[in-house]
Amino acid sequence: MGVDGIGARVLRKEDKRFITGKGRYTDDMTAQGMGYAAFVRSPHAHARVKSIDSSAALDMPGVDAVLTGEQLVGDGIGNLICGWMIHSKDGSPMNMGAWRALEPEIVRHVGQAVAVVIADTQAQARDAADAVVVDYEELDAVVDPVAAMEAGAPQLHPEAPNNLIYDWEIGDETATNAAFDNAAHVTRMEIYNNRLVPNPMEPRAALAIYDSAEEHHTLYTTSQNPHVARLVLSAFYAIAPEHKLRVIAPDVGGGFGSKIYIYPEEMVCLWASKKVDRPVKWVSDRTEAFLTDAHGRDHRSVAEMALDANNNITGLRVKTVANLGAYMSLFSSSVPTYLYATLLSGQYNIPAIHANVKAVYTNTVPVDAYRGAGRPEATYLVERMMETAAREVGMSPADFRRKNFITQFPHQTPVIMCYDAGDYSATLDAAMNAIDYSGFAARKAEAASRGKLRGIGMSCYIEACGIAPSAAVGSLGAGVGLWESAEVRVNPVGTIEVLTGSHSHGQGHETTFAQLITERFGIGNDQVSIVHGDTDKVQFGMGTYGSRSGAVGMSAIVKALDKVEAKAKKIAAHLMEASEGDITIEGGELKVAGTDKKLTFTEVALAAYTAHNLPAGMEPGLKEGAFYDPTNFTFPAGTYICEVEVDPETGKTEIINFVAADDFGKVINPMIVEGQVHGGLTQGIGQALLENAAYDETGQLLTASYMDYCMPRADDLPAEFKLSTHETLCPGNPLGMKGCGEAGAIGSPPAVINAITDAIGSNALSMPATPEKVWQLCRAGMQQAAE
């Protein structure tokens, strides 16, 4: 390995621009003659748009145009789509209502856009948007998904009777029911997975530039997947054909899923820039982000676990209602189905599983994938159930889990997934050692002497990443293939550009991807550039989400590198009159094994381009591309243990200790992997303790700013997360990678809640575990004890 190759803690190449203020985010871009867009948004959760009067707005200074949904529809701009078809258990396709980028008839959530103002400055556009008079006829709203399915509930879309999008199932119901008929013990819980708002620190933004002479659009935007955006904008929204549309996602300030989707605002900027024939920029403010960025989670489940007399799990039965909000966002349908219920086996040998999922429309912001996407919901359910079942049957939570661990691989679960590799005992042992599990009782006693309640809770998570074999996801309803592409361009001077369809918005691809080249050719990472995020530069790509950039994106780079290496060796063998099989590459040189003959990488590259002396029939140049289609999902797994101290007087929970033992397969850059885990854990701890998107019964979002939605701050977290990784290689891809981006957010919430419920001796706790809720349970416990 070179010093900066695979496994090295290489400092990030991209940092210099960010620490000196030279990052280039979408809002930093300008264009000559640029106007600003401001949206006119519904203040009602459900209302009929009776009329829109733009006359006063049009008279205001700097206002160029006010455009409405009627004009948008009239121009043939398509409805927003959901790209994953789910069929209900009766075989019928999901019921998808129409979603227009500007709504001309019925608004279905607070914040939905009905018109857009284009003006010379942002302030003028916002002033004028306030002056657009929209006459609404208010309709009854429904925000609770269970209530939404009841008779007489307000109906959102004519296509979806009773607001039901689909009624889907997975697993063998008969076998599962039989397990329950024969169970020695059944654990049953109602579990709510709270609604979250992703909140990347950079709000969404767009700058659309139309060239009327070329009939060509350029869109700078905050996207995790600019090529998918271009495809969808072309093929479904009829903005422009693909060759007339360039999408650039420059530096992007975090995504966490929320920047996967193509939203109304970006579409409208593209359309409006042509309509008014000037560049149009829009930047979301934070409240707009709360009201329009896709939310995450929001599952209500009833779960039952059947055990035999020896405490082996024999069955799991789950009914989940998933709130998808007012419209079906781009991948929303897949989240509560194939990204969720397929992980309900957890790390455990469960012979029979059946899950029923009902997805429901409500008058709330659309819900889609947020860091983890379905897998946090599955993990929370399984790990709360495991902890609770262990307590009910009087086993230690660790022993109960260990007894039911899957130990043989490959393992086919009853819910589609075939786990390829893992060692769940290894990560459980590592986490228990790291937290000094056996010393907990003494620490608990010491805390009690100070009037504090100590608790410990664990979570043994598994997730599916590397999404995913295209044929497999196609058979499950995905509208796209989920491969990745890469191109490796060796320049005549021997420097290398790697073009990737993955997109970095904080993950550090410019560093880790370059490590692959250093590893392979022994050239310094300053000789390598990673190019991404521009549809004019990179031919195609599926982007970054679902922890796929390593397992899928880097696998594509490896495939391209294989081809470059093979050609470079052929050239070197020819030039040095040696056999191709005798050529080795190290330290930036191609050598003939067993001799002192060698050529530098630069000399070989130059030879490829001068083409004066190449093997007969060889094309000049040294540039290769590859598409990599995964062979399976990958299965990162691990154990997280959380130790908390609760103050029964205030209900405040303090996380004293948090340990994470992860199996991510091959780790390329441990520093970056640790950073991903820190961030993921913090988002999971945020879900467990702090964050909640709260609606009132009329559909007003009560938590639409940072004054109301509690983001984790530095002092909400323990002094140190203690991390370790334990590698079992993924057999499905060339590097053995599994993915690390989401694990922290997936595995941590149940560990925190299991710890608090252990501390307070009450299991009736829902997320977020606010001091008020915890205090109420402490009080109830004390009263019960007194009686």
Added chain:
Amino acid sequence: MSQISMVVNGKRVSGTVEDRTLLVSFIRENQGLTGTHVGCDTSQCGACVVHVDGKAVKSCTMLAVQANGSEVTTLEGVASGGELHPVQAAFREHHGLQCGFCTPGMIMSAIDMINRHGAGNLDEATIRHELEGNICRCTGYQNIVKAIKAASDQMAGMAQAAE
């Protein structure tokens, strides 16, 4: 409209702004210094922190006219002569940033924090408490806290060496 003038990163600048123009807009749009970011509308996130007359200020909470006659330093102005400020260097060394969007405010708050407490006088708990007004969604703060502590200690060493 008001005519204003101030020193930004050592350079005298002036401009005509609406009275309601925020300092952050003047910095980003009039001066083209886009290293200062806007992450919220309620002065919670701290991505917009700059120094005004040596004190950390959320530039989304101050009108440009209020900064008339002041000295303003943004992230672009903290390195000297091509040398990174120790806090900038520490953020890279300790992987204290991921997407980079909150980083300008984090670094400006950290420099202010070290200035107020004195180099070498920051412990982990104090740093966490002081970061109340800076939100990061990527890093979980652990490496930010480490970076600030390391920079503070390093700056104390530099001050000692200079004596």
